Amino acid sequence: MAVTEMTPRPESRTRGSSFTQSKPKVLRPFDTTEVKILLLENVNLTAVEAFKKQGYQVETYAKALVGDELIEKIKDVHIIGIRSKTKLTKAVLDEAKNLMAIGCFCIGTNQVDLKAAAEKGISVFNSPFSNxxxxxxxxxxxxxxxxxxxxxxxxxxxxxxxxxxxxxxxxxxxxxxxxxxxxxxxxxxxxxxxxxxxxxxxxxxxxxxxxxxxxxxxxxxxxxxxxxxxxxxxxxxxxxxxxxxxxxxxxxxxxxxxxxxxxxxxxxxxxxxxxxxxxxxxxxxxxxxxxxxxxxxxxxxxxxxxxxxxxxxxxTPHIGGSTEEAQRMIGMEVSTALTKYINEGCSLGAVNFPEIDLRAISQEEKNTVRVLHIHRNIPGVLRTINEIFAEHNVEKQYSDSKGEIAYVMADISNVSQEHLETLYNAIVATPANIRTRVLY
Known part of the structure; x- marks a missing residue:
């Protein structure tokens, strides 16, 4: 999540006062150097540079990977970026224990088993219009x-x-x-x-x-x-x-x-x-x-x-979108979506997932955490989650569902470090849980 500062133009200031907006808080419960990203099929350099700027580990390949080689490489990565040749089947995704999201740096997503990905809490992003x-x-x-x-x-x-x-x-x-x-x-x-x-x-x-x-x-x-x-x-x-x-x-x-x-x-x-x-x-x-x-x-x-x-x-060999301009735009669009999903939980643009987002937490909001809860879309989940949240103040909450998958994003205040693990473990233990992250 990029740290930005917003200040008004000089003419919007009033005499005797100044107006500033606090910086958004950087929501990272992890060392960014621990985030592993695998990019295949010559994904454009704009994406590589964007990920490296975040501090992520980035490994690139010029070709598609198949079979055992793909399974070996995908085992411990958090994000994989592909184009149209790499096939991410259910069998492959079953081996991807840490995978949070897939970036399809192209229009189509038919090379990915979208249902299997959603069931594992893996969101899929693409770039449907850039080329x-x-x-x-x-x-x-x-x-x-x-x-x-x-x-x-x-x-x-x-x-x-x-x-x-x-x-x-x-x-x-x-x-x-x-x-x-x-x-x-x-x-x-x-x-x-x-x-x-x-x-x-x-x-x-x-x-x-x-x-x-x-x-x-x-x-x-x-x-x-x-x-x-x-x-x-x-x-x-x-x-x-x-x-x-x-x-x-x-x-x-x-x-x-x-x-x-x-x-x-x-x-x-x-x-x-x-x-x-x-x-x-x-x-x-x-x-x-x-x-x-x-x-x-x-x-x-x-x-x-x-x-x-x-x-x-x-x-021609599937070159409809193979121009420098299109690939730069695709690289920027998909890498931005993936970065926002990693750092903020924003799922806008996901093709197999509920699309939700909340504004950034301000740096002034002390002891506030963001809970990202992916779960099966069954009755009673929100009631159970809100009972867990009951000891704290829910600043903002948004939930939505898509088919069998639902997603809750909530900003919870008054969560001390000693209570953070308890909160997380309680949510993970709920029967419908697929994947839960806590950002703070």
């Missing part, structure tokens, strides 16, 4: 590259082949772009596409206010049938797995249209895409995500040989 612009710009580049067959011309030139053609090459101006999923990426993309002269339609299961001149449609099938380009920006859920298959491509998408998938590898059925490109029903496609992806860089992409020789198919 939105980077993905949107990649799509714009892919639209132009597909319309002009730039991938094929580039490959031919590298082979020494001069093939200057205009047949089958188009401007994107005046074309219809259909966006499936109108969230942060889809809405930013619609603005960029309109600026380039495209007409934008979108389909989303939620009612979302259009930006600019974009127009919603009532069904996926309607969107596919009117679009020259279809681009996907949906999360991986049971409803989106296999969303685009033979029926959607061959029966609804226009002959000569283009498909772009920068969402999740499971959203498009690869055999259907291959057949549509081979038959010429699709004029081209761009794929940045795959049902199965290698855990590290190198000559490992061997699971989809049918894709490799197709014409006007742009294939």
């Amino acid at each position: 939105s612009r980077s993905v949107a710009e990649l799509v714009i580049g892919e639209l132009i590259a597909l319309a002009r067959q730039l991938g094929d011309r580039n490959t031919e030139m590298h082979q020494g082949i001069w093939n200057k053609v205009s047949k089958g090459c188009y401007e994107i101006r005046g074309k219809v772009l259909g966006i499936v999923g109108y969230g942060h990426i889809g809405s930013q993309l619609s603005v960029l596409a309109e600026a380039m002269g495209m007409t934008v339609y979108f389909y989303d299961i939620l009612q979302i206010m259009p930006i600019g001149q974009a127009k919603p449609v009532e069904s996926l099938e309607e969107l596919l049938s009117i679009s020259d380009f279809v681009t996907l920006h949906v999360p991986e859920t049971e409803d989106t797995k296999g969303l685009i298959g033979e029926r959607e491509i061959m029966h609804y998408m226009k002959k000569g249209s283009f498909l772009i998938n920068n969402a999740r590898g499971s959203v498009v059925q690869i055999p259907a895409l291959v057949n549509a490109l081979k038959s010429g029903h699709l004029a081209g496609a761009a794929v940045d995500v795959y049902p199965k992806e290698p855990a590290s860089n190198g000559p490992h992409f061997t699971d989809f040989p049918d894709l490799l020789k197709l014409k006007n198919l742009i294939m």
